[in-house]
Amino acid sequence: MPDQLVYAMEVFLNGLMAGVLYALVALGFVLIYKASGIFNYAQGVMALFAAMTLVGVMEGQVPFSHLINAVLGTKVHHFGWHLPALIGIVSTVVIMVVLAWLVQRIIFKHLVGQEPIILFMATIGLAYFMEGFGDMMWGSEIKKLDVGLPQGINLWIDETTYNIFDYGFFIDNLDIFATIIAAILVGGLVIFSQYTKEGRAMRAVADDHQAALSVGVSLNFIWIMVWSVAGFVALVAGIMWGTKSGVQFSLSLIALKALPVLMLGGFTSIPGAIVGGLIIGVGEKLFEFTVGPLIGGATENWFAYVLALLVLVFRPQGLFGEKIIERV
Amino acid sequence: MNNSDGYVTDDGRTIGGVVMEMKNITLRFGGVTAIKDITFDIREGEIRAIIGPNGAGKSSMLNVVSGFYVPQEGEVFFRGVKRPPVKPFEVARQGIARTFQNIALFEGMSVLDNVMTGRLTQMTAGILSQAIWRGKAEQEEVENREICERVIDFLEIQSIRKTPVSRLPYGLKKRVELARALASEPKLLLLDEPMAGMNVEEKEDMSRFIWMLMMSLGQL
Numbered sequence: 001m002p003d004q005l006v007y008a009m010e011v012f013l014n015g016l017m018a019g020v021l022y023a024l025v026a027l028g029f030v031l032i033y034k035a036s037g038i039f040n041y042a043q044g045v046m047a048l049f050a051a052m053t054l055v056g057v058m059e060g061q062v063p064f065s066h067l068i069n070a071v072l073g074t075k076v077h078h079f080g081w082h083l084p085a086l087i088g089i090v091s092t093v094v095i096m097v098v099l100a101w102l103v104q105r106i107i108f109k110h111l112v113g114q115e116p117i118i119l120f121m122a123t124i125g126l127a128y129f130m131e132g133f134g135d136m137m138w139g140s141e142i143k144k145l146d147v148g149l150p151q152g153i154n155l156w157i158d159e160t161t162y163n164i165f166d167y168g169f170f171i172d173n174l175d176i177f178a179t180i181i182a183a184i185l186v187g188g189l190v191i192f193s194q195y196t197k198e199g200r201a202m203r204a205v206a207d208d209h210q211a212a213l214s215v216g217v218s219l220n221f222i223w224i225m226v227w228s229v230a231g232f233v234a235l236v237a238g239i240m241w242g243t244k245s246g247v248q249f250s251l252s253l254i255a256l257k258a259l260p261v262l263m264l265g266g267f268t269s270i271p272g273a274i275v276g277g278l279i280i281g282v283g284e285k286l287f288e289f290t291v292g293p294l295i296g297g298a299t300e301n302w303f304a305y306v307l308a309l310l311v312l313v314f315r316p317q318g319l320f321g322e323k324i325i326e327r328v
Numbered sequence: 329m330n331n332s333d334g335y336v337t338d339d340g341r342t343i344g345g346v347v348m349e350m351k352n353i354t355l356r357f358g359g360v361t362a363i364k365d366i367t368f369d370i371r372e373g374e375i376r377a378i379i380g381p382n383g384a385g386k387s388s389m390l391n392v393v394s395g396f397y398v399p400q401e402g403e404v405f406f407r408g409v410k411r412p413p414v415k416p417f418e419v420a421r422q423g424i425a426r427t428f429q430n431i432a433l434f435e436g437m438s439v440l441d442n443v444m445t446g447r448l449t450q451m452t453a454g455i456l457s458q459a460i461w462r463g464k465a466e467q468e469e470v471e472n473r474e475i476c477e478r479v480i481d482f483l484e485i486q487s488i489r490k491t492p493v494s495r496l497p498y499g500l501k502k503r504v505e506l507a508r509a510l511a512s513e514p515k516l517l518l519l520d521e522p523m524a525g526m527n528v529e530e531k532e533d534m535s536r537f538i539w540m541l542m543m544s545l546g547q548l
Contacts, residue, residue: 204445207433213417214426214432216418
C-alpha cells in the first residue's frame, strides 16, 4: 500500500476523533435550541466554566479567593483537600443544575414569548457575564485538569497497524475514550427525547408553548431541565477539551467551531450534530493533509466554515434539519 | 345550590351534579373590560355553549376556565373546591382539556405523537424505569397507547396516524386537536370555536363527534 494512503488513513482516524469532540459541543447547542428555540451563545463558556469548577472543586480552591482577600485582607487560597474525580464531577453537576435554575429564574423567565434575536442577545450577555464570573470565582490562570482519563498513544493500535502497514498509527487514548463517552451520551439523549415522557414533553415545548401548557406541561420545569442537561453536556465537553489542552480561556472558543457543525447538521437534529461534527473533523484534517501543503497550510482555521457555507447553499436547513415548507 | 342534584332530559339522559362553577367573573385588560360579572355552571354530562358576536369575550371566558387568564374578580369552583389562581398546566393536570381557536398542535410530530402528548399528565413512571423500558414504564406506555388508539378510531383518523401534523389540511388538524384533548380523559372538555372555518361536511362530522361524546360521557 502506498505510504501516502496509509498516512491519509491515520489522518482520517484522527479527524474522526476530533470530530467527536466538536460534536460534543454542538450537542449542547442543539438541545437548548430544540427545546426553547434559543441559540445559546454561552454554550462554549459553559464548558469552560464547568471545567474550571471541576478543577476548583477537586483542588480544594476557595471560590472568590481574590475578592475575599482583597476585601477582608485575608490570605485564603485553598481548603487544603484533594477530592477524587468522581466526587468532583458529581459536585460540578450539582453546580451546573443550580446554574441552570438561576439562568431560567433570573433571565429567561422574563423573556418568554420574546423574539428569538432578543433571546440570542441575552445569551451573549450571559456568555460574557459567565466568563468574568468564572475568572472571579476560580482565577484566570491556566489550570491542569486530570480526572484520571487515559492519555497518550494507544500502543495496541500502534502495534497492530505497524504489523499490517509497516507504519504505526498515532491515536491518542483520550480521543478513543472521548468517542466512547460521546456515543453513550448521544444514545442516552436520543432514548431520553424519544421514549421518555420528559423527552416527549421537551419536544412538545419546543414545538408550541400554548399547546404544551394545555396538555399539562410546565414550561419552567422543562427549561430548567434542558439547561441542566446542556450544562452536563458542557461539563463532558469541558473535561475532554480541558484534559487535552488545559483549562484556559481558549476553551470557550471551541463554541465557534461548533457553529459550522451546526450549519452542516442542522440546528434541530441530535444525530445531525454528531454526523456534522465527524464530517467537519475528518474534512478539515484531510483537507489540511492533501491540499494544505499546496497553499501554505493553516487551512484548518477556515475549512469548516467554507464547507458549511457550501452546504447552506444547497440545503439551507442543513443535512439533517427539519425541512422548512412555507405554504403560500 | 345542591351539587348532587341532577335532572333527566326529555330524551332520557341523566344530567349529573355541577362540575364547574364560575361566580361573578370579571376580567380586565388594562382599561378594557372583557368579561363583566358573569356567573354560570357546567354539569356532568351536559353541553354548555357560550355564544356571542366577535369580541364578546367567549374565548376570554374559556381562557379563564383553563387558567390561561386570571380574572380580577370572581371565584372559580371545580368539582366543589374553590380554585386558587393556578397555571394553565396545573389546570390541565386537574382534568380540564381544551382546544384552541387558532389550532395549537405540535406541527413537527406525527398525529399519533400529538395524541400521545395528551397522556403526559397520566404518566407517573420514573425516568429510570422509562429509560430501561421495564416494569411500570412499559405497562404504562402500552395502556396509554391503547387509549390513544381508541380515540383515534373514534375520530376516524386512523389513516393519518403517522402523518406529520404540518401536512394535514385545516379540518383534520381540528380533529387531531380534539383527539389530543380527549386522550387525557378529561373531566371537562373545552372547545374554542370547534367549527370555525370548516365546510358543511366537516361541521357535520364535528357535530356528530361532540354529540356521541356527550351520549357516552366520554367513555370511548
